[in-house]
Every structure is written in structure tokens, then in C-alpha cells.
Amino acid sequence: MQSLARRQRDFSRFFINEFNRRTRNFTTSSSSSFLSNHSLTDDSDSVVLVEGNAGSRTVVLNRPTFLNALNTSMGKRLHKLYRSWEDNPDIGFVVMKGSGRSFCAGGDIVSLHDMATKGSIEGCKEFFWTLYNFMYHVGTYLKPHVAILDGITMGGGAGVSIPGTFRVATDKTVFATPETLIGFHPDAGASFHLSHLPGYLGEYLALTGDRLNGVEMIACGLATHYSLSANLPAIEECLRTLITDDPSVIETSLQKYSDLDYPDNSSVIRRIEMLDKCFSHDTVEEIIEALKSEAAKTNDEWCHSTLKKLELASPLSLKVALKSIREGRLETLDQCLIREYRMSLQAVSGQISGDFCEGVRARVLDKDFAPKWDPPSLEHVSQDMVDRYFSPLMALEPELDLPTKQREAFT
Secondary structure, three states, X not given: OOOHHHHHHHHHHHHHHHHHHHOOOOOOOOHHHHHHHHHHOOOHHHHEEEEEOOOEEEEEEOOHHHOOOEOHHHHHHHHHHHHHHHOOOOOOEEEEEEOOXXXXXXXXXXXXXXXXXXXXXXXXXXXXXXXXXXHHHHHOOOOOEEEEEOOEEEOHHHHOOOOOOEEXXXXXXXEEXXXXXXXXXXXXXXXXXXXXXXXXXXXXXXHHOOEEEHHHHHHHOOOOEEXXXXXXXXXXXXXXXXXXXXXXXXXXXXXXXOOOOOOOOOOHHHHHHHHHHHHOOOOHHHHHHHHHHHHHHHOOHHHHHHHHHHHHOOHHHHHHHHHHHHHHOOOOHHHHHHHHHHHHHHHHHOOOOOHHHHHHHHHHHOOOOOOOOOOOOHHHOOHHHHHHHOOOOOOOOOOOOOOOOOOOOOO
């Protein structure tokens, strides 16, 4: 059996390495300042590029040094572009892709950390308000939407793509919602799309932050098409020449370049029966006990490794994430986003716990990978703390305002 240290390294290697690369140009003492200044002053025209095609538009997320992490200015420009294209009869559909080796690594958590530590809660509100509104716009878009998920697709990257019509995964796609590792919760609509996955796969992904590849995404329904990355130039050229607003025509075009593959034997997709048995329980404590029981009976390495993944996460985040996914099963997309907005503001405000800032510090800024979670264990997380996470930041705090009367969300 692998040592604990080895298992921890294996699990966290991808998550840590990607965020290390995001911050590789900065020293520990100046990283927060530099990253924040860069992310907050990005020129919106340069971080979101547009390619004009015969009957469509392609939007390119263009912050490759930061793995195309989303910030407020990107959200504003994306929303403005999408609104104008929706009203343009000459544009039949929209394509979204990322520059470099990533589609989108999520929201710019270092920028959020910087705003939170400086007490700029208004900046945090604008960040979530802007991006969540855009994600709702994608989910209710009146024209077909094609997201090309080539490379890293995490958190907010899923939020701007999964609500759309088509999602093309590749052999280079890496999907994850690793927010519990930084003292946060799966957001950006994650409580909607994760809760609608087969069985209790959504709970597993939300709590452990484990990653899926492109084949696994198509197998569980997160992606609509799968193709080798080498085929993307041909796919994009085909889309560039299409003049249509008919989803069936786009579907046929994408299907021409689709490849057939199956999850390998080590995939979590092959573990659905065991996963459902353990993650169907009502509490995090019961999930952990079920994993321990199965590990003792079967000595299944998957159970052991899953337990170690849970040990790395914020205890408060685990309980919050589980409740969020369970509530998402009964809510529409807009209801999930409105609730997640409350949760996200509670997380960054630090009124209940400082786990978000501590998690970003430990894993992204100082890189000591030894966060001091507060509370430090599940037994110290009260039900009141969890419930407060789902409440407005203040008594008169406005809810996230989504245009639900004009744009009805799907269930």
C-alpha cells in the first residue's frame, strides 16, 4: 500500500502544480500584490478576444498565464458580447474556447483573496454578481452555444460552459471542482450540474475535488461530445463555415469529428456502485464511516485514497458542499446561483470562518500546503455554522438579481 505522503502527493499534485504555474513568476512576499494588480487591471479587450466567422462568433478566454482564470472585467465583456450577438440576426451560434493549455481554471481566487484580506467586500460582490449573471445568460441563451473544453476546466470554467448547448471534451481535458481544498465550496452553478450527475457522483466530486478526464466527462454527461485534441483544428474550421442557428445541424457537424472511447478500469466511473453505497449517506461523518467500513472489508485502494482526499479538505467546506449539492437536486439553475451567491459572500467575508483566505494562502501564495482550518475537524463544525453559510451576508443584503422573468431557467 502506498504511504500516506505518497497518496497525498498523488492527489494534490495536479491541483497544486497548476496553481503553482499560475503564480510561478512571483515571490512569496509580493505575489498577492502583483497578482491582484494584474488581474484587476486587465484590459477587457485583450483578455477576451473575438473571432468573426461566416455565421457565428468565437470568443476566446485569453489569460493563458493565469490559465484563463475569470475576473470581473472578463465577465463584463463576455456578458456585453453575448447580449449583442443574441440580438444580431446574422449570428447563428456562439463558440467559446480558451487560449494556451487551458479552457478555464475557474475564478481568479488570488484576486478574490486580495480583496477579501483588504476588506473590499464590494469588490467581491461585483465579482460574483457579474460572473453568476453571465453564467445564467449562457444557461438561458437563445442561440446554440459550443464550448471547446480543451485542457484545464475547473470551477468557473465549468460554470461558463456546462449550462450551454454543447460541450466538446478532448483527451487533454481535465475537469475538477477542487474548492473544498481551499476552504470554499463548489460554486458557479456546480450545485446544479453536479447534483444532476448519475447516482452520487456529484457528491463525490464536490467533496473530494477529484478530477475527470474527457472520456469520463462524456460518460457521465458533463460533456456532449468527445474528440481527440488533434482534431480540433478541423472542428473549428467546420464551425467557422457553418451558417445556421439550428442545433441539429451543429450536432451533426460535431458528431462527424467525435471519437469513441471508454473509461479505463481505474476510473471512478467504474466505481459507481461502491461510490453510491458510500456517498448516499446524509452526513459527511456517515460517508467517512462507510468508506472506512468498505476499506476494512475489501481493502479497496479506492476507499483508502478517497478517505485521504477528504482529509485534505476544509471540514467546514465538506459539510457546506454536501448540503449545497443536496439542495441543488431540488432547485433550478437560477435558484442554485442565487443560493451560491449568498454562500460565496459568506465564504470570502470571513464572518463564519477564515478558511477561504487560509486555503488560498497555504496552497497558492505561501505554498506550505499546511492550511490551519477553522474549525480544525468535523466534530467542531456546528450545524449553526453550516446553516449560516446559506444565509444572506447581512439582514438587508440584496439577493443575486437574475432576469428570471425574461429568461426562464431550466430544471
